[in-house]
Amino acid sequence: MSDWLPRSAAGRRWLGLAPSYFIIGIFMLVPMIIMGVFSFLEPNPYGGVRPVGSLAAYIKLFFEYDLEDNLVFNPGYINIIFRSFQLSFGATLLCLVFGFPVAYYITLQPEHRRNFYIYLITIPFWTNLLIRTFAWIIILGRGGVIETPLLAAGIIEDSLRMMYTDGAIAIGLTYSYLPLMVLPIYASLEKLDFRLLEAASDLYANRFEVMTKVVIPLCKPGIIAGCILVFIPCLGAFIAPNLLGGGKKLMLGSLVQFQFASARNWPFGAALSMLLLSAVVITLIFYARAAKNRAAMEGSA
């Protein structure tokens, strides 16, 4: 039956991996390279590019042409990029503060209940993000779930205007990626030896010190992994800024989409994507370094 398979182990290996290489290579890796090339070309006013080399897309990040055709500094896009980092950082921090105690609490539970909690945390993650973000419009919006009872009770007199703010985007981002923070922290806490906590306590560490000097350092890999897993998708987020920011408070992800859907400046969109991609690569390199250092330290200890 298996006569048609290559005889050598290496031949079989590559035959088995070929489809993965083919699909991901052709439809992911090659497109990213073409995207890089496109970012150095001139835009075609009707979408697409003209095969003329140009740095215009990268210049556009910082400068614009004034009425007399002089290059002048334009902070507009830098501000959006800066805001994206700020909001992503804020959302990551919120996820950490909100998620860590929960991951810790789940670790303290008996095993069958732990599994159920994890199931409850993963459920929203597998459901449609667009729909769940849309639900926040109903909650935060004018005449929504939060405002209506407050207005009826006379606590507030006018709309709180929570929608279309940075706060709304931050809530949306936190909500979107919260499970990605809790799961890796839980995974590293699960391996924690609770006798170490007893030992610390016996050595007169108080509760606060047990937490900051024993628990948190030991689950640091989980915390770092969680932060990266939240931070990266936040940076490229499109749904939360678009629905909750009303499309006016742009972030990198929505700015990229805008270049292809409306502005029809493909090279600029490609350049922004390259910027996003390099931010991800830098974050991952930083993560790999930290993991390597940790491994080296554990090796020498």
Place this chain on the structure above:
Amino acid sequence: MSEKMQKPSSVPGGKKSLPVGHYRGLGAWTIIFFIFLYLPIVVLIFYSFNANRMVMNWGGFGFDWYLKAFQNDDIQNAVWNSLIVATVATIFATAIATIGALVLARGGNFRGKTVSLGLITLPLMVPEIVTAVAVLIFFSAIGMNWGLVNVIIAHITFCIPFAFMPIRARLEGMDTSLEQAARDLYASEWETFRYVTAPLLMPGIVAGAMLAFVISMDDFIITLMVGGAGSTTLPVYIYSMIRRGLTPEINAVSTVLLLVSIAIVTAYWVVSKKTQTTTAH
């Protein structure tokens, strides 16, 4: 945060002291966490039964919007597109991921193993919007404009790692001695695979296929960018509905999609739990 980090109160008359490692308020914090996580889902489902034309004005309980949604031709088309894309993408992605996982889990250590692993999980690392832009540019550069086929190819690509992970986890948790025993008893390689490896691996493959299906059904941004006018999937259609104005019809459609995802993930959970117990014995 600070209130739960109280010092041990073993002082007479103080609150009863907690065991080491336990903190006050953790349970309450967790409850708030789950309310935050599930509030939008509950609100969404609740308002889908709103009889009023405006989402936020409660006009009584009714199923009107479900009926309207089911009779809407555009929604029916979008549902069909979503099902076609998800089914085809799941079949291809699961098949590709299965043979890839077999090589990576059973092929021993070989040069290029880390690179192969990196390549297969690449779609997980790259932000979705970047994938979307890159694939859009690629299809336009080679002039390929086959509507739903473009969408399906993009979906196969990002579904591969989701199908791959549970299959590989299952393979690595499997006892290889059974395969060795089969070989010792003169089963051919194919027979060993067909009658030993494949049945044991099946739960992993089913789990991988389920994840791939859910991921494909839920994808929005890549489909929005890659898909043309005729290849609207359900999430893309829901997005266009939100932009046109909020009616409970959105909630009704969304509730159905939500419940389908929850049902599949729950099935996945049950399957993987069963496999855990069977491998333990």
